Amino acid sequence: MLDQSYYNKADEIIEGYGRKAASLIPIMQDIQAEYRYLPGELLTYVAKQIGVKEAKAFSVATFYENFSFEPKGKFIIKVCDGTACHVRKSMPVKEALMKELGLTHKQHTTDDMMFTVETVSCLGACGLAPTLTVNDEVHPKMTPEKAIDLLSELRGEKV
Amino acid sequence: MGYMTIDGRKVEFTDEKNVLSVIRKAGINIPTLCYHSELSTFGACRLCTVEDNRGKTFASCSEEPRDGMVIYTNTGKLKKYRKMIVELLLAAHCRDCTTCVESGVTCVLQSLALRMGIQEVRFENTREIRPLDMTSPSIVRDPNKCILCGNCVRACEELQGIGALGFAYRGTEAMVMPEFDKKINETLCVNCGQCRVFCPTGAISIRTNIDEVWDALADPNVRVVAQIAPAVRVAVGDNYGVPKGRSVMGKIVNALHRMGFDEVYDTTFSADLTIMEETAEFLDRVQNGGKLPLLTSCCPAWVKFVTDQFQDFVPNISTCRSPQGMLSAVIKEHFRDPANNPDGRKTVVVSFMPCTAKKMEAERPNSYTKGEKDTDIVITTTELIRMIDNNGYDFGMLEPEACDTPFGLGSGGGVIFGVTGGVTEAVLRRLSPDHTKASMESIAESGVRGMDGIKEFSVPYNGIDVKICVVNGLANARAVMDKVRAGEAEYHLIEVMACRRGCIMGGGQPAGAGDRTKAARAQGLYNADNTTIIKKSDENPLVIDLYNGMLKDKAHELLHVEGY
Known part of the structure; x- marks a missing residue:
C-alpha cells in the first residue's frame, strides 16, 4: 500500500488535466516525473478517477517503453543503441556497465537504488556516437573504460 | 447507395458499413478473424484484404463502399498474402489441435488453414510458453493459442462494458491479459463468456465439467x-x-x-x-x-x-x-x-x-x-x-x-x-x-x-x-x-x-x-x-x-x- 501522499499528489495532477480519458498519458508522465517511476497502485487509482478501464490503462502504460512500473535508481543511464551508436559499438559499453553494476536482462536497477541502465533507440546525438545520458546529461564518444570511470565518478558524488 | 463491381459482377449496395459486408452479401465468404458485425472494426488480421483495379490493396472491413468501385477478392497476389498471413499466425500458435476443445467446427483459425491449403509451416514458434489461467469456474484462458485479434477485448469492453481484458506490451511481446497480468478471477469479470463466443481459436474456452x-x-x-x-x-x-x-x-x-x-x-x-x-x-x-x-x-x-x-x-x-x-x-x-x-x-x-x-x-x-x-x-x-x-x-x-x-x-x-x-x-x-x-x-x-x-x-x-x-x-x-x-x-x-x-x-x-x-x-x-x-x-x-x-x-x- 502506498503512502497517502502519493494519492494526494495524483489527485493534484489529475485536477490539472481534467477527469477524462484523454488525460491518461500526461497524468502518467507527470506521476513518473515525480517519482521516477509509475507505481502500479497509482495507475489503478488514476484509471478509476478518469473513467478508463484498468486493463486499458495498463495497455497504454506497457505499450510505451518510457513508462516503468519498477522504481528506478538515482542515476538513470540510457545507453543509445541507434544505428550510429550501434555500429560504433554501444553494446559493449552497456555490457561493461551492467557487468560492473551486477545487472542482468531482467534486473535493470541496482539493489541500492543508485543506478538504472536502459537501452534507448536514438538520443539524436549520432555525431557523438556512441553516446549515453545520465539523468538527461549527454556523455559523448563512450568506451567501456570511460563508462567504468564514469560510474566511479558518479559514485564519488554519493559521498 | 450505388453499384460496385466485385470480381467482374455488378453488385448493388445500400447502407452497408464497409466493403466487406457488400462482398459477403454478394455471396463471397471472404475470410476474417478479427471482424464481427457487433463489434467495432479493428482491421488487425488483414485477411479481408482486396485489390482494386489499380492494383492497390486494402482491408475491406475498413473501407466504406463507394459508387463505381471495382474490386477483386481472389487475385493471385491476394491468395498469396492470405496464405502467408495464416501461415505466420500458425507459426506463433500452439498447434496441439488434436487435444484442443475448439478443434473441428468452432476453431476459425483451423478452418482457415484448411481453406488456404496450408500443409506446412516453415517458421519456428519462438513465443515463450505461458501458463493457462484456470482460476475462473466459467472459462479457461490459454495465452498460447491467442492470435491477438482483440475480439475478446472488444466484446468485453464494448458489449459488456467490463473491460477485464486488454492488450499489454507491444510488437512481438504483445499479449492479451487483464491489468498487471492478474488472474481472471481477480478482475471484474462477470463470467458471461462472451469473450469465448467471439474468440476464433481455443485461447478462451469453456471450463468443462463433463x-x-x-x-x-x-x-x-x-x-x-x-x-x-x-x-x-x-x-x-x-x-x-x-x-x-x-x-x-x-x-x-x-x-x-x-x-x-x-x-x-x-x-x-x-x-x-x-x-x-x-x-x-x-x-x-x-x-x-x-x-x-x-x-x-x-x-x-x-x-x-x-x-x-x-x-x-x-x-x-x-x-x-x-x-x-x-x-x-x-x-x-x-x-x-x-x-x-x-x-x-x-x-x-x-x-x-x-x-x-x-x-x-x-x-x-x-x-x-x-x-x-x-x-x-x-x-x-x-x-x-x-x-x-x-x-x-x-x-x-x-x-x-x-x-x-x-x-x-x-x-x-x-x-x-x-x-x-x-x-x-x-x-x-x-x-x-x-x-x-x-x-x-x-x-x-x-x-x-x-x-x-x-x-x-x-x-x-x-x-x-x-x-x-x-x-x-x-x-x-x-x-x-x-x-x-x-x-x-x-x-x-x-x-x-x-x-x-x-x-x-x-x-x-x-x-x-x-x-x-x-x-x-x-x-x-x-x-x-x-x-x-x-x-x-x-x-x-x-x-x-x-x-x-x-x-x-x-x-x-x-x-x-x-x-x-
Missing part, C-alpha cells in the same frame, strides 16, 4: 437429476443440421435418459416459480414502499456486475433465486423426503444451461440450502453437444421424449425466459387478471419484445403507471444504472440479461451464430410459447401443486437468498 457428470452417472449410489434451461433447446440442433432455432427439447430429454439420468426436469418449471415469487416481491415492494427499482436476479453475470460495481443497488436486487437455483433447491428437498427416495441414494443435480456464468452462480455461498450445494454440476449447451457426440448418439434418430414428473412442465411464460424481455413479459402475464388471447397479445405488444439493447415502456396496474426498463448487454445496463443513480431515470422494474438478446446468445451456446440464427433462436422460444396451452405461470398445475405441498412452509427457504 467428466464429473460421467462419474456421477457411473456411481450406483447416486441419483443423477437433470434440468434443462429454455435457451438450450433451440441451440443444440445447430450441430445436427436441424433448422436453426427449432426446439429439440424432446430429443435432448431422450439423449439424457439414454445417458442414464434418473430424472430429467425442465427449468421452465422453476422459471414459473420465479415469476410467482418475483411478482409477489415486486407487488410487496410497490405497495409497502420497498426498495425500487426492483432488479431481476435470474442472470448471475448481471448480479455479479451489480455486486461488483453498483454496490449501492445491492438491496434492489430481487431476493429470488434464479430458476436454476430454485429448481435445484426444490429437487434436493424433494429427494430428502424418504418417501421419494426409498433407496436412500445421494442426489446430484446437473443443470444444462446456455450460460458460463451459471457455473459461477452454482459456486456462490448463497447457492446452498441446509448446508448442501443446490446445483452440483453446470453443463453448457456446447458441452451437452460434446456429451451427445461422446456417446455416439445419432441425434437425428432420437425420438422425442417428455420430461419427468413432478417438475417437468413449464408455462409459455417460463419458456420465453431465454430471450430478452421474457421475464418481464411473464410477470405482466401473471399480473394480468385474465388469460384471453387478446390480453396476451396486448402484453406482447406493450414494448417488451424486440432486440433493442434498452427498451423502456410503462403499463397501467391498479391505478399506477408501472415503469419498466428491459435491458440486454451489460454495457447498456451500465448506461441505465448510471442514469438511475444520477436520478435521471426512474423505474419500478429493471430486467437485465447480461448477454445481447438474452440467454439464447449466452456464453455457453454454440459459437458462430449469425444474424439469421440469432433471430431464429428467439423465434424458436416464442414458437414454444405459442404451442403451449398454459401461458401463465400461476396456471401451471404442477406449480399450484407444489405451493399446496412442499412449498407451504418452505417457499422462502428454498426459493430466496438471504443476501448478495
